[in-house]
Every structure is written in structure tokens, then in C-alpha cells.
Amino acid sequence: MNTLYVVANWKEYPETSKDAKKLATSLGKIKIPKGVSSIICPPFPFIASVGQEVKKGKHLLGSQDVSPFIVGAYTGEVSSKQLTSLGVKYAIVGHSERRALGEADNLILEKIKATLFSGMTPILCVGEHDRENSVASHEEVRRELSILADLSKKDIEKIIIAYEPIWAIGAKAKNPASPEDAREMRIYIQKVLADMLTEKVMRTIPILYGGSVTGKNANDYIAVAGMQGLLVGRASLDAKGYNAIIQSLK
């Protein structure tokens, strides 16, 4: 059976290290079923303390971003080497909230390379701004994936893709993507990857869904959409809600 990934993206929450530790302690008590890999991605300043807590519950650690540089005079950046020294194994790269701050495809590619250089797994986020025009939304996702052509096939095999339709993310989202729509985009992403790789290699790349995931809809994205996991924002800030998601995947 393939591993199912659940990635908790805490974003810029919680506000204090005390609250972060509290949340981590309750997440640490969650029983993670066999075959599920839970990856907690706290804000940078909390990674070390949260890591200590969540490891007790067998969660893994991820970061929400990473520097495109390995080492040097880059004020404010956090390198993949620094992250791996804290036990961080995954890095979210190209989240739409970072793209909205000006992060472009070429920078995202450098971040993927830096992540791979240190032996971490990049989780590349792709997703369209709106769903009104199906041709345009597919083209947007294809363009975001096209940066992978710059990597070796061996490196592409190490990547996780998270399909996150921007219109389905956050408290302002009208609704999550339907599992049927997510399924259709998952198949399209696999087609784009198969054109870049071989069909066999493409099948090894996990594709996750993100955008308003809750305990109620989580399993539909696996069972109906055929995703290999989930990227969870808001619901990962509440241990009960996150546990409901994890347990629904059994």
C-alpha cells in the first residue's frame, strides 16, 4: 500500500511559542494509523520546540518555505541544511500565499533544487486562480509544473505535488473543490508528468489535495479523487479537527 501523506500547514499561526508548544503537545497524542505519514509544518521560530513534541507522536517535521541558497550572506533566509539539522524532512515550496507575495517560478525551482541538495523532500504546490475557464486553469497548472523539466528524472521522482486550487483555500473560500473536480485535475497533472517522465515513474509521484480539507471531506479526496494525501491549513490548528482527518483515512 502507498503511504498517505497528511501535511499540516500552520501558516503564520499560532501567535506565541507557548501556544505553538501547546498545540504540538496535543497533536503528539494523536494515534497515527499505519500507512499514514503526518508532516507538521510550523513557522520557522517554532520548528525546534514543536519538533520535540510532535516526534513523541511519530509525526514528521516540515517547513513552509526554504531558502534557494545553501549558505551565505542572505539576510532573513533559512537554508535547507539548517532545517535538516533540526530534523526537518520536507519543505513546502511555491505555496500560493508565497506566490501572491511575488515568488515566481524561477525562484521556486531554485528552492526545489536547494531542498533536494540537502536530502529533503519538496512539496510543490500548484493550482489555478479560478475555475471558470477550464482551459486557462489547466494551462496555469501546466505552467507551474513545467519548471520540473529543468530537473533530472531522478530528482523529479523525489518530489511530492500538492494540487491546491487557490479559490478553495482559506476561510474566504466559498467551497472546497469537489472530489470529482479534484480527480479530473489529478489525472491532468499525471498526464503532464507522464509527458515529462515515463508513465511508470509518473505513478510513483504522490499527488495531494489541499483547500478547505476537514474531517468530513478528507476521505473523499482519497477514495473518490484518488489523491495520495492532503495538505491541511486551518483544520491543522486544532488537534481535534486534525485527528478527525487522520482517523478518517483508516
Ligand code: PGA
Ligand atoms: P485551508 O488551507 O485548509 O485553510 O484551506 C490550505 C492551504 O493553504 O494549504
